[in-house]
Amino acid sequence: MTATRRLGAAAGDARHEEAASGPGRRTEGEAQCESCGLVHAVPVERVVLGPDAPEELGRFVDAKRWRRVLVVEDANTAEVLGDVVCADLAAAGHVVAVQRFSERSGLLADEDAVGSVRDAVASGRPDVLLAVGSGVLTDVTRYASFLARRPFVSVPTAPSMDGYASSVAAMQFDGVKVTLPSQAPLGVFADLSVVARAPKEMILSGFGDLAGKASARFDWELSARVAGEPFCEAIAERIASPLERCVEGAGSMLAGGADGIASLTRGLVESGMAMSMMGSSRPASGCEHHASHFLDLLAFRGLRPHAPHGLQVGYATRVALGIQRRSIEMLGEPLVQPAGSGGGDEERTWFGEHLLALGPVRDEKQVWFAEHADGWPPGAEQVLAARERLSGVCSRFSPVDRALSGAGVPDGPGYLDVDRAMLRATFRYANRLRSRFTVLDLLECQGRLDEVLDSLLA
16 A cells, blocks of 8 residues: 555743633634634643653643553654653553654655554554654644544654644645645643754754744735735734744844743744634745745755755745835736736746646635635725735834844845746746735736846846
């Protein structure tokens, strides 16, 4: 049986604890969020960030009466924390099985990795899965546990990404990054002393992923203001406030200081919580993440080396913020065509054999435009309000742009083996990968995207 067939269809100074009781959390009465009127459900029951996280993890497992535990780790995270977790749980009387990936780098969240975890679940029949690691291991465990209908708990080992508390899984199937509905962990337990010892590249990667929430906020508000997509101010602020605090302490964070690492980790967990509350990655992912997915596709095709997700997001964020600043004056012009409906030799050159697989995304985007057609063109007052609001968003997140620059992330070609032609193609075609409306769709629909990219990258 192939792996594809196995998948089936489908904070204090030292310690921060949160019981997932943020704005709009679903309660017994299914209370509506005062900010947006929606009902936000978050199954994350416990978040502990601090030196007592391992002990609290053990108490949590005991309280849940989980006897059989499957620990998912790799060769690196086993040495950093996984072996200790396994030993502690075994000493407490739990039956512990381990799915250890041998790779020290290069493991992908793909069909094979998920299939391996599902095989381990079928063999050991665990009550719960523990993801001991960072991005790939967490997404693989999240998706495999979702398919197997088992709960999972996240045990971060690096502040490298924002998916620890998320309910969606970023997978790479047949070379294409896809974001799939999955499940949030029931708990997140991170020993900050372990997290702080992560390689500097992983810390910068986490900062890049968190910084991307600035451009993602612009795209979300843009869609809400001009097309009526649901938007929640409370959830947006749940991300924005920790991001701003992290930017203020960027120097400490990049130097590996305890306070800076703690601030970064809290921000990343809050971002994941926000995604779980909204039921999608919309609060934390915009055109900067689509750009990273496009770069992943190019790496899969052998056109460039693979690079960490967060570094790509941080890089794309600097370019995206520049595009967004230039887009504000163009608000109000009517939509003229669905984004992603074009083609041409250049597009086929970059996507290669994967171009045909993008048909469903194009169709979903056309449906989205049809559903929101009544709102175009926006009225004069709506345009003025949107411009004013989005100008404020740009101003608010200017420090993010400066912090990325200070971290050595440029806003032009030459970073992560991305030359000018590749960088231009990234922002010209990244919106083909997702049906979500972003600034790239706005500009393309106005026939202005090429002009803005050529000006920005001149």
